[in-house]
Amino acid sequence: MSSKGKSRVERRAARQRQLDMMEAEASGTAVSMDLDASSASSVDSEGRYVSIRQRNQETARRFLYDEDEALQRGPSTKNTTSTGGFATRASTTTAVNLMDHEAGLYAQQDTSFFGRMKRFFTGTDHATSEHDAMAADSEVYLGDYHHRSSRSSSSMCGPTMARLRYMLYASKNRILVMLILFVAIFIVAFYCLRVLGGAPSVTPEQQLRTKNSERFNQIMDHIVLQGVSDPQHFLVSTSSQSRALRWIAYSDKARVDPDDSMILQRFALAVFFYDSFMHFQQKAGKQKPIETEDDQYEGVPVAGWKIQTNWLSNSGFCSWFGVECELRTIDGIEMRTYDDNAPIYALNLTSNYVWGEIPFEIKALHSIERLDLSKNRISGKFPPEVRYLPQLKYLYFTKNKMTGELPTEIGYMQSAVEILLDSNKFSGSIPTEINRLSNLRVLDFSDNLFNNQIPKIGGLTNLKNLHLQSNEFSGTVPFSVSELHELRELYIDMNKFKGTLAPEMESLENLRVFSAHENMLSGMFPSGILESNRELQHVTINHNRFTGALPTWEGALEQLETLDMHDNLFSGTFPTQWTNMPKLQVLHLQNNRVSGNIPPTIGSLTSVKELWLSNNTITGPVPAELGSCSSLEFAYLQYNKLSGALPDELGNLRMLETMRLESNSFTGFLPQQVCNLKSFDRLKYVSSDCESGQIQCSCCDRCF
Numbered sequence: 001m002s003s004k005g006k007s008r009v010e011r012r013a014a015r016q017r018q019l020d021m022m023e024a025e026a027s028g029t030a031v032s033m034d035l036d037a038s039s040a041s042s043v044d045s046e047g048r049y050v051s052i053r054q055r056n057q058e059t060a061r062r063f064l065y066d067e068d069e070a071l072q073r074g075p076s077t078k079n080t081t082s083t084g085g086f087a088t089r090a091s092t093t094t095a096v097n098l099m100d101h102e103a104g105l106y107a108q109q110d111t112s113f114f115g116r117m118k119r120f121f122t123g124t125d126h127a128t129s130e131h132d133a134m135a136a137d138s139e140v141y142l143g144d145y146h147h148r149s150s151r152s153s154s155s156m157c158g159p160t161m162a163r164l165r166y167m168l169y170a171s172k173n174r175i176l177v178m179l180i181l182f183v184a185i186f187i188v189a190f191y192c193l194r195v196l197g198g199a200p201s202v203t204p205e206q207q208l209r210t211k212n213s214e215r216f217n218q219i220m221d222h223i224v225l226q227g228v229s230d231p232q233h234f235l236v237s238t239s240s241q242s243r244a245l246r247w248i249a250y251s252d253k254a255r256v257d258p259d260d261s262m263i264l265q266r267f268a269l270a271v272f273f274y275d276s277f278m279h280f281q282q283k284a285g286k287q288k289p290i291e292t293e294d295d296q297y298e299g300v301p302v303a304g305w306k307i308q309t310n311w312l313s314n315s316g317f318c319s320w321f322g323v324e325c326e327l328r329t330i331d332g333i334e335m336r337t338y339d340d341n342a343p344i345y346a347l348n349l350t351s352n353y354v355w356g357e358i359p360f361e362i363k364a365l366h367s368i369e370r371l372d373l374s375k376n377r378i379s380g381k382f383p384p385e386v387r388y389l390p391q392l393k394y395l396y397f398t399k400n401k402m403t404g405e406l407p408t409e410i411g412y413m414q415s416a417v418e419i420l421l422d423s424n425k426f427s428g429s430i431p432t433e434i435n436r437l438s439n440l441r442v443l444d445f446s447d448n449l450f451n452n453q454i455p456k457i458g459g460l461t462n463l464k465n466l467h468l469q470s471n472e473f474s475g476t477v478p479f480s481v482s483e484l485h486e487l488r489e490l491y492i493d494m495n496k497f498k499g500t501l502a503p504e505m506e507s508l509e510n511l512r513v514f515s516a517h518e519n520m521l522s523g524m525f526p527s528g529i530l531e532s533n534r535e536l537q538h539v540t541i542n543h544n545r546f547t548g549a550l551p552t553w554e555g556a557l558e559q560l561e562t563l564d565m566h567d568n569l570f571s572g573t574f575p576t577q578w579t580n581m582p583k584l585q586v587l588h589l590q591n592n593r594v595s596g597n598i599p600p601t602i603g604s605l606t607s608v609k610e611l612w613l614s615n616n617t618i619t620g621p622v623p624a625e626l627g628s629c630s631s632l633e634f635a636y637l638q639y640n641k642l643s644g645a646l647p648d649e650l651g652n653l654r655m656l657e658t659m660r661l662e663s664n665s666f667t668g669f670l671p672q673q674v675c676n677l678k679s680f681d682r683l684k685y686v687s688s689d690c691e692s693g694q695i696q697c698s699c700c701d702r703c704f
Helices: 003-027 037-041 046-073 113-122 130-137 144-151 157-170 174-196 204-210 214-225 231-235 240-251 262-284 360-364 384-388 408-412 432-436 479-483 503-507 600-604 624-628 648-652 672-680
Strands: 323-325 328-330 333-335 344-348 355-357 370-372 377-381 394-396 401-405 418-420 425-428 442-444 449-452 465-467 472-475 489-491 496-499 513-515 520-524 538-540 545-549 562-564 569-573 586-588 593-596 610-612 617-620 634-636 641-645 658-660 665-667 685-688
Touching: 204 231, 214 231, 214 240, 214 262, 231 240, 240 262, 262 355, 262 360, 360 384, 384 408, 408 432, 479 503, 600 624, 624 648, 648 672
Parallel strands: 344 370, 355 377, 370 394, 377 401, 394 418, 401 425, 418 442, 425 449, 442 465, 449 472, 465 489, 472 496, 489 513, 496 520, 513 538, 520 545, 538 562, 545 569, 562 586, 569 593, 586 610, 593 617, 610 634, 617 641, 634 658, 641 665, 658 685
Antiparallel strands: 323 344, 328 333
């Protein structure tokens, strides 16, 4: 027989002997048991003693009956441990404490948490004497409480209470132990209620609603339901959204109705203002709100703006500085600024020292057509919320500190007419979705950090001005550019473009400005760009690798003012057609391979101010007709192979400021008429080969 089975048999035999003794005592054939004798002798009558004996007999029989059932079921496989020769019974049936003569009956007890607490303090549960407490602590099977604590691990309160109760009875300083016990009971009760009881917790959203007014909650619900702001922002009390909501709910004396649609635009403007203030405060240090009333919940601070007239006042936002609303006729005059809340038409805060980012809440300005925040300190990314502004036509973010890539949502701006993002720090590729903006007329992405190739933009059929200069674009100039037949200004300079220009670009018949300087373009320059555009005003293709002869054309370029082709690999002679440009002011051909003579027809360039022909292989004399260029201010002829005497007609250049003639083969004297120009305080600098004696010069500022 196993030790466990043997222990069970011994226990049963012990209880049987106890029962026999109790029955003998009840029949008067044995001496009274010591068991609880003191309690029996304390009662005066035989009836009381007999009643206790009868209950003891009944209790013993019930225990033996339980033991028999346990033996028939077999040994327990759950939570059975051996302690000092006695097994802790883990039965699922209700047991009774044999030592509890007052209980006696095989009764079911209240097992709830409050029932346990009641029995603990009234002393009607478990060990009621020092002897019983010690028995419970040694895990002798004494009753229902220990049976439940040993049966499962779902409750942690039972064993803890038994040990604490033992400390109370075993200690001499019971007051101190009582204090310790009280604290322990509180901790255990809290644990039982929280962990085992599963008390519901209050969410941050509920806390926010509880501590604020009904108006606050109504406005917040309206904002959230319309998708104007993320509800999580309102849980952060220092966020610009929370500040704006508190201002509208508590401080705004206008008291706009929570269900009024205009409260959304008022809220969006307030968020923009507080966000600007918070960014300004990070740079300038902590600022104090301007308290206008003693009961003001959220103050109106100084946001660092140059002008913030009426912002966050009780006036209608149509009177706030920079805000324009739908047209209204007031006293017979159409106006966009007035003291009321109405759909916003424009927000113009250019050059106003505005800080911060474009908030998500800008989407509430769904009627806005013009947004101008140029020349400020706006940071952050391009707002993808522009997709919710279907009427936005004019968007100006020029000269700010915005960063990141452009979102694909820019393709939703189908009403856009002008988009100016120049002088920021935008990067990455231009989204292909921009090709959807068929109404676009002006697109300025200049002076940023855009890279990669330009996407197809042939869909911008109404585009007139395209500014992509001062970026890091690479690859070839896309063929789709030649499909922009309405194009008037094309700026692709200061990038990393390479390859040749498509001959189809000569179809850009409305082109006024073509600027492609400082790239790595090569091959022949399409002369058709010059020939087909009679309205062309500026052509700058310097600092590239163009080769071949200088381009020619038929007829006159009557509107051309700038022709800058320096620092290339052009060769050939000076074209005679170039003299038929009556408005030409700048002609730069330096640092090429131009040869031949300067044609006498150059005298027809009466408007030219800058003539740069240096560092070529031009030969022959300087034509006297050059003296007819009456507007000439700068004449750079050095480092060529010019020869002969200088004509006296150069003295007619009354506007001349600089003339450089060194590193040529001139002979004779510099005409005195040229030296006399210094008396007019215009001519500042003259240089020639006078040091070698090749030419005589009495007024040269430097001789070579």
